[in-house]
Amino acid sequence: MIAWDSQPNELDYPFEQMSKEEEHDQYHHQEYDDRYYDYEEITYLVGVRGVYEVILDQGTMAFFEAIRGIEKQYNEDVEDYILPPYTGKKPTLVLDMDETLIHAAIDCIPIESYRDYYAEELNRGWDFFFCLPYIDDQDSHTIVNVKKRKGVDMFLEKMSKHFELVLWTAGDKVYADCILDRLDPNGYISHRLYREHCTVLNIDNGVYMKNLKRLGRNMRRTLILENSPRNFGFQIDNGIPITSFEAYFDGDVSVFDETDEKLLELTPLLMDCRNDDDLVDCVINWFKIREVSETAALISGELSY
Ligand SMILES: [Mg+2]
Numbered sequence: 001m002i003a004w005d006s007q008p009n010e011l012d013y014p015f016e017q018m019s020k021e022e023e024h025d026q027y028h029h030q031e032y033d034d035r036y037y038d039y040e041e042i043t044y045l046v047g048v049r050g051v052y053e054v055i056l057d058q059g060t061m062a063f064f065e066a067i068r069g070i071e072k073q074y075n076e077d078v079e080d081y082i083l084p085p086y087t088g089k090k091p092t093l094v095l096d097m098d099e100t101l102i103h104a105a106i107d108c109i110p111i112e113s114y115r116d117y118y119a120e121e122l123n124r125g126w127d128f129f130f131c132l133p134y135i136d137d138q139d140s141h142t143i144v145n146v147k148k149r150k151g152v153d154m155f156l157e158k159m160s161k162h163f164e165l166v167l168w169t170a171g172d173k174v175y176a177d178c179i180l181d182r183l184d185p186n187g188y189i190s191h192r193l194y195r196e197h198c199t200v201l202n203i204d205n206g207v208y209m210k211n212l213k214r215l216g217r218n219m220r221r222t223l224i225l226e227n228s229p230r231n232f233g234f235q236i237d238n239g240i241p242i243t244s245f246e247a248y249f250d251g252d253v254s255v256f257d258e259t260d261e262k263l264l265e266l267t268p269l270l271m272d273c274r275n276d277d278d279l280v281d282c283v284i285n286w287f288k289i290r291e292v293s294e295t296a297a298l299i300s301g302e303l304s305y
Pocket of ligand 1 (some may be wrong): 097230
């Protein structure tokens with residue numbers, strides 16, 4: 001394994017990305033209302049500096065803190081596995097779909113303008129779109145426009161050689177299958193899991209947790225790639241966060257972040273750890289999320305009085 005983790009300056013420790021002035025403002029604000037504190041404004045940079053970096057917010061850290069203690073019960077042995085047994089030698093890589101591999105946007109289009117829509121929308125840079133079959137009515141089509149994240153085709157092909165790929169989305173099956181049939185025509189993904197396989201936690205208006213323990217795989221050789229780190233909160237040490245791949249509107253036109261190369265940046269890290277007996281050790285070393293969340297808990301404790 002390449003010694004990413006021995007780079008002396010790999011991570012200057014989780015830090016708040018606030019200037020001194022901002023920090024002062026935050027504390028100053030506290031003096032006026034000590035009950036109020038906007039957690040989302042504190043962020044933490046995690047990852048391997050200069051190679052693969054992701055920003056996590058205090059809200060995510062607060063969530064990890066909130067579920068500390070209950071995560072244990074989800075890590076006990078389970079019997080109702082949601083995947084068939086695996087006899088191969090590859091480690092398992094669980095991939096989230098929305099905002100991790102693709103960005104999708106839903107649009108309702110009157111039937112009479114559907115044909116024009118086709119040509120126009122594809123010109124706006126989407127890779128493909130389709131009608132959602134189950135909520136169509138007589139007057140309009142519900143269209144899902146999909147943009148693939150840069151490098152996703154190569155990522156799936158390459159990773160499938162070294163990992164058992166499991167796609168796990170919190171989206172429902174009909175929606176996800178429409179996307180995955182087009183995203184993965186070669187079948188690099190071995191298994192698909194959906195919302196129905198998630199565990200719903202009634203915190204933060206309901207969070208669809210992906211309990212890796214239910215996969216029935218070697219937990220030291222199972223990783224999950226997610227743009228919503230809360231979803232892997234039961235197994236923080238197995239989680240690789242990734243920046244959300246999103247779009248914004250410039251007038252009528254969807255604009256995608258052309259500079260995003262997160263999948264390409266992550267590839268060497270995954271290639272590096274793929275043969276390890278303990279991939280989780282590598283991930284802990286790279287991201288230190290548990291450590292960061294413990295620090296975050298201290299910070300929020302300090303700020304709450
Ligand atoms: Mg997602």
